[in-house]
Structures are given as structure tokens and as C-alpha cells.
Amino acid sequence: MVRAVTLSGALLLLLYVPSTFAVKTQDFKTCAQAGFCRRGRALASRAQETASWKSPYSVDSSSLAVASDQASFTAGVKSSLYPDIKFSLDVRIHDDGVVRVRMDEVDGLRKRYDEAASWALIAEPKLSRDISWTVGKKDVRALYGAKKESEVVVNFEPLRVALLRNGKEQVVLNGRGLLHMEHFRTKESSRPEGTPEEGLDEEAQAVMKVRPMAWFEGETEDGYWEESFGGNTDSKPKGPESLSIDIEFPNHGHVYGIPQHATRLDLPTTTGENPTYSDPYRLWNSDVFEYMASSTMSLYGSIPVMHAHAADSTVAIFNAVASETWIDVDHPTPKSTNTHWISESGILDVFIMPGPTPDDIFGQYARLTGTPALPAQWSLGYHQCRWNYISSDDVRSVQKRFDEHDMPVDVFWLDIEYAEEHKYFIWDKKNFPDPVDMMHDVEALGRKMVVIIDPHLKRTSNYPVYQEASELGVLVKGKSGDSEYEGWCWSGSSSWIDFFNPNSWEWWKRLFKTTSQGNKWSWTESTDNTYIWNDMNEPSVFNGPEISMPRDNIHYGGWEHRDVHNINGMLLPNITSQALIARSDPPKRPFVLTRSFYAGSQRFGAMWTGDNLGTWDHMAAGIYMVLANGIAGMTFAGSDVGGFFGNPEPEMLVRWYQVGAFNPFFRAHAHLDTKRREPYLIDEPYRGMLRDILRLRYTMLPVWYTAFHEASVTGIPVLRPHYVVFPRDEAGFTLDDQYFIGGSGLLVKPVVHKDVTEIEVYLPEDQVYYNYFSHHAYRGSAKGKQVIVPAAIHEIPLLIRGGSIIPTRERPRRSSPLMKRDPFTLRVALDKTGYARGELYLDDGETFSHLEGNIVWREFVAEKTAKKSKTIKISSSDLVSKNPDAAVDGVSLTKYDPLNAFAKSVEGVRVEKIVLLGLTSKPVGVKVEGGDDLVSEFVSGVAAEGKKEGEASVLIIKDPGVFVTKDWTIVIQL
Structure with missing residues (x-):
């Protein structure tokens, strides 16, 4: 059905609320509907079908220059297809062994977007001083490491980059010859004539005689200059500029990461003989209403980080690209993995992390993009939210009911309806006449409030936030670059803050001041204990292509939205967290929840998995997604307890609270069309079960806080999949339904199926494990062993690994600060x-x-x-x-x-x-x-x-x- 919302006298159709739960897949592209992805996949198909396929890119060895400190070298790269187009290669080795490979077009008609890494990295990495490059006739290589166990080899013709350990290839770039950087060109220019490459088979030569370059770029200019989808036309003023690169892990049979997708942790295949999915994994931050519980569809965030794992080593790559990216995964053998990354724009900027252990990978990635911020301890408690608590009295009533039923809670949340006409920061005084008094009533018991602030601003003269942003010129521009972009979101006619513009930063921070700022507007109807929820920051645009912003919109610096889309959602929580720090003296740690994120977002706060459904499948998928986000740095993560949509039955609701209590971020949330389901409303005996689950979470807050401290120092995630804790146990490499909490020794396997009374838990070692509640001792085996653990509805399969000491606080309290x-x-x-x-x-x-x-x-x-x-x-x-x-x-x-x-x-x-x-x-x-x-x-x-x-x-x-x-x-x- 469609919800009609009246704003400013106009009837706006702003929100689609389906009567049945099903994602509108027609709103989002498949690879076949995206020109650059079609071209990239077609390139891979031609390569596979042509026996003599050879990459046209080669290193000009005469141009190779090794830096005086030996930590890096640069060289020119040429393409046999386009002799007049120049490219540059830059390879450098960091002091922790990470290898960075950059390639860009030189002296092109335009500049490619090259700033993605600058938003993700915490600093320019320190280069190694223990490197010596050897330049040969066919390659340049360097041995390094304490025992000279690591080697980087860059082959000249064709260009190929490999990382080896003890002579064994770990990561290979362009090993299958799928590297292609579509150079800038004019619409009128034709492809250069040429003769077929030597060594091509007869079939390929025949193709070349008909259409030069067809063996590589294809027969037609497919979607080069304009593309339409869903009634929207992308003008593509710069023409084709996509980047394709194959990345092989020749000795690693399992890959994890590249969140955010609703898939298993061990990423299933998308190509080959028996693919699990027909489409590649897509990274394009998207507002997907009621997403599927198993799909490669893009969701709200994008972190282009992939781990590759085998019993003897773990390696990883971070592909610093900000544009839409599709990733095919294939396993040519059970012990190897091929991936193909296809991006719409940007330069090649790949960081190869050598490991060799999962913990080493986490450290290497943290040194690049930062560790997760150490959160305020109260934010690890229980959060109560719904769309929407409708008034200040409603908030007070909810708090009272929690106390009457002896249920702990730390945070109450307000969704968009608190704001007058959805003008964020501005209270609807009809329903919230006393916002500061309401907040003080919550704070009196050590609790906090979180209020939603979205990045779209209602375009109206009586909204000071919009007026100031417009006067400052810090709003995203339309494709002409001259005027503010206008789209539709919760506020009706809206404009979007361009946080790429540095002029927006101090202005945004000032808005959160709780004291008067003279004649400048600030949020005086707030308190220092009011924290922020940044939603819709993909950005979500109701009338835009794929529910987002047109790709040819213009951001600060003249960059098109297509170039920066996946970074866009990262900037709002970044500046918001700085604003919360700056508003008080002494400063307090911020809490900001974001829906959209990118590499490095772990520095700014928490995320949740978006608009999930109240189904068993979504309960299970939430676990996989939280684990995947954690290994990509975003460890402060959780799913909406109970599901955002639907009315879960009591058994499901109890199980969902058990899942939530063992997620780093623990929040119940629900759609405005659902029945009220605060935990005190459910009938006994289920209400008592929910009370016990909440109290258990608070009992274990010392465990969670200690785990977050370790994550903030080392980058190792709070929730640890099996392969992280037992990297040599092959039987556990696909496990994603049980996990360890930090280094505590607690092993949990949440129940995500109906009518379960007992469950199998995998023990990977010859060690004793104890049931946390009954103290039953289970014995593992050196070869791994399944044990049966009681799991009736009131029971949580939670084991303590022998050799662990668990500190808890057992006194029931109303909120964590009281403990x-x-x-x-x-x-x-x-x-x-x-x-x-x-x-x-x-x-x-x-x-x-x-x-x-x-x-x-x-x-x-x-x-x-x-x-x-x-x-x-x-x-x-x-x-x-x-x-x-x-x-x-x-x-x-x-x-x-x-x-x-x-x-x-x-x-x-x-x-x-x-x-x-x-x-x-x-x-x-x-x-x-x-x-x-x-x-x-x-x-x-x-x-x-x-x-x-x-x-x-x-x-x-x-x-x-x-x-x-x-x-x-x-x-x-x-």
C-alpha cells in the first residue's frame, strides 16, 4: 500500500509500505542492466573462451624508477590496444609488509577520481626501509620480511603483480588478464585501427579483422555515453571510465568480507559450473526495503575488503574504490579462489595484506583505516526503539513500564516523527512540548536518548538549517553544477548536504551546541546526553534512480556522484561524531548509529543491518551480516531485534532477543505498522524469559567492554568467527552460526529455527567446554566434534571454553551507569x-x-x-x-x-x-x-x-x- 503524507499543503507520496513482505527487485539494477558491469563480465567471458587471451597492458621497463629509499618504484604502463594512451604504475611496500599497487591514466582528457583512499586511511602509511628491488629483463621483484619469506614480483609483459610467501603465490593481480582501465575519450573519436596481436588464435584473429579491439572491448559501445533505468536517464558526460581487475588467491579456498550483503560468511560462488548466485556481489550503498535474506544485492554499506583463507595462511585485499563495484567469485578448485572486480570509475588502488594469520590481517587493516572507536559503556546496554514513540508522555510511559517490570534499559530512541514536518532538530511541539524536560527525566535514571538526524533538508524558508546550508553553498548540486539538487524524501521537497565540502564541517558541528550561539542557530532544545542516529545516508532519495541520487549530480571539487557514492554515507556520521565531542567540556565519547558506511567508518560509531523482516531467515542472516561487517572493521554492529517489519510470535521474539543479546549492538526496533512489542508487553512465561535475557546482557557488560577495548587496540573484531579463533581447523572454515565473544572464551550458538529443544555445537579441539548455566562439561576432540547442547526456548547455547576466566556483575540494575x-x-x-x-x-x-x-x-x-x-x-x-x-x-x-x-x-x-x-x-x-x-x-x-x-x-x-x-x-x- 502507499502511505499518503501531507506536507506544506501538498499531498506527497513519500513512503511505500508494502502489504506483503517482498523487496522490489525491479527498483535495483542487476549486472545485466548496468552497462559497465555487462562490459566487464563480457570481457571475462571472452577471456575464458579465447585460448590465447593475453592482457594488452605491459610495463615500460625503460621508464622504471626505484625510489632512493627502495620502498617503492614507479613505471609507465602501455596498452597494445591504445598506444597513445599512457598509464602510470606505483608499487610500494609498507613497513608492516602491506603492498600497495596504484595505476592511473596519465595526461588523459579528464582526471579519474583518486581520493577514495584519503577518506578511508587514517594517515599516509609508513614505507618499509628494508626493501631492495631487483630489476630484471622480465620483471622487478623484492624480497622482504624477517626471514625474507615474502616476495613481490611485478611481471612486465603482460603486467602481473604477485605476492608470494616462501615461494608460494598468495595474491595475484591480473593473472587472468582482465585488467582494463577504460580511458577517457570523446564521443566522436573512433577506436584506432591496428593489426591483431601476435599469438592470437585463428578465431581471435578473425574477430579482429572484423572489428579491431573487439576481442578486448567488445563489438559495440555498450552504454558508453548514456544509460536509462527505471525511467531515469544517466547522462554520463565523461563517457566510459570503468575499471576491471581480476584478483586471484591461488592457494586459498575460502573468501569472506565485502559487506554488506545478506549472504553466508563464506562467500558463495557467482560464476562457474554451479554458481549459488547468478549475479556478482554488488557494492552500491542502497536503501533496500525488506531485503531478501539470501542475495548478492547491494545493501546500505560497502566495504571493499576481502579475506582469503586457507589452513596455512590468511591474506586480504582492500580495493580503495568509491564507485559502484561488482565482484564475481569463483572457485576453480576447492583450494583456490578467483575474483573479478568491476568498478564504474576511479583509479586502481589495491592494498594487499599479507597476513599470514587472521589477527595479522586485522592489525594490517587497522593500521590503514583505524581501529573501532572505544564506545561509551552505556551504549553496550539495551536500546529500545520504534517508529515512532509519538510523544514525550509516550517516552515517559515506556520508561515507567520497564521499571515496573524490572527490565534494564539504557537508551530510548526517537524516529522521524519527533520533528515538525520532518525538519530535523526542530521539535513537533504538539506532541513533544517539553523535549528538554523529557530528556532530563530519562537521564535521571542514568539513561540516554538517541534522536534521528538525516542528511536531507526540507526546502523551506522557515527551516534555519536548510537556509544556512543554502547560504553557505554546501548542498549537493544537480548535473549542471549550478543549482541545488532537489529530490524527495521524508521532508518532501529536499536538498542534501554535501559533506565533501569542507565548509560544511564546522557549520554542522555548531548545530549540535546545546547553548546559544548568538545569532547563529544551534540545537538548544537538546542535552549533552542526547545522541544521534544517522539514517538515509546512502543517500536515499525516494524519486531518484534506484531510490538514490542521480549519478551525474555534482559534489564539491566537481566530482560526479558516481565517483563518490559509496563514501557519501561515511561522511555524515564522521562529522556528527565530531560534533558530539565538541559540544561539551570536558568532551564525552560520542554515540552515532549509521545505516550507510565505508572502509574506515568503524572510527565513528555503530551500524545496524537495516530494514530486516520478522522471519527466522532474517534472524539467521543478521548473524552472518554482523560477522562479515566485523571482519571488515565494522564490529559495533547488530540487527533490529524482532525484525523491523512484521509481528513475530512469542517464540520467535524470545529467540530474537537471545540473538540480540549476543550482538555487539543490541537494539529492538519496529515499523510503525507493527504491533507494539516492548518486552514488558509479551505474556508470561515469555516476559520472564525476556527479562532474564536483558539481565544476562547486563551481567556480561564487563565481557563486552573488555572485548571492545581489545578491538580498539588491535582491530580484532568483537565477534570472532571460527576461522579467526581456529585458523587451521578446516572443518570450521564455513561456520557462521556460532562464534566467540572477544577473547573471553565464550562460545555462543544462537537458535534461529522454530521448535528447537537441543542443538549441535561444534567443538574444534581436544579441550573441555562448560555450559555457562548448568556447568555441564563437554569434551572436544583433536579432529573436531559435534556435541548436543540443551536449547529449549528458555535456554541459550552458551559455552565457556576451558582455560577462561569470565568477569561478570550479577546485581540487577535499571541501567548500566548504576552498575x-x-x-x-x-x-x-x-x-x-x-x-x-x-x-x-x-x-x-x-x-x-x-x-x-x-x-x-x-x-x-x-x-x-x-x-x-x-x-x-x-x-x-x-x-x-x-x-x-x-x-x-x-x-x-x-x-x-x-x-x-x-x-x-x-x-x-x-x-x-x-x-x-x-x-x-x-x-x-x-x-x-x-x-x-x-x-x-x-x-x-x-x-x-x-x-x-x-x-x-x-x-x-x-x-x-x-x-x-x-x-x-x-x-x-x-
């Missing part, structure tokens, strides 16, 4: 050798004082005093003091003081209980080293060191009198 001085419980899960280890990271959770060393970072260890000893010690020590290279959020802690201001503020926080799993026998003594005996209880059961399965032995040490900021040791004598 700051609560005591801790330590769950110590012994491994089969009687050892366990864990970490706890704490800071004030809100400001940036952690960058000055105001933190508590502890290591907990349980171990025998000797191999066959009957004495086990559990100890706590300061982890920073033991790690002189420690850093927080990328800042060195060389001036760290264990008695810092934050540590002093929580010095009274104690450990109130220790739960020790897997002892071999009842202790004869439990005491703090140097102190008195402690009160403890022991329940006999299975020992960690044995072979049996069953309920594990449990020792509970009550109130041991030790403090979380202090060093201590507890001695257990068996």
Missing part, C-alpha cells in the same frame, strides 16, 4: 591442564580520560604451582605494568600509574564471588595468600583434567575480601 561500583563475580573454567586466564578492562565508560591512563586493566590467572601439584592459585595482577607496550585506543600508556584517578575512584569495588569449575577433588583449604581461610562450598562432579562428560565440579568462594584494583592471590589446597 559502576557493583562487585564482580569471576567464573574460572579450568582447562584440561588445570589452567585458566582472563582479562578485565575498566574506565569511566564515558569520557576520554582513559587516553591519559585513567583505567583499570587486570589479568586473572588460575594455575597449579607445579605440574603435578595439588595446589592451585588464582591471582590478579595489573596488566599494564606487565605490558610495557600497552596502549588504549591507539594511545601509548608509557606514563600509566596503577593508582590513577579512575582506579582510586573504584578502589572499593570488590570481588564478591568466585565460581571455579573443573577441580579434581574437594579442597582441604581455601584462603587468601597471607590471610585467613575463606568460606566456600563444593559440589562434586566431573574434573577438567579427566575424560568424562557430565556436570562439572563446582567450587564457590563467597566474598573472598579481595578488590578488583589490587593484586591478590587465593590459594586452593586439594
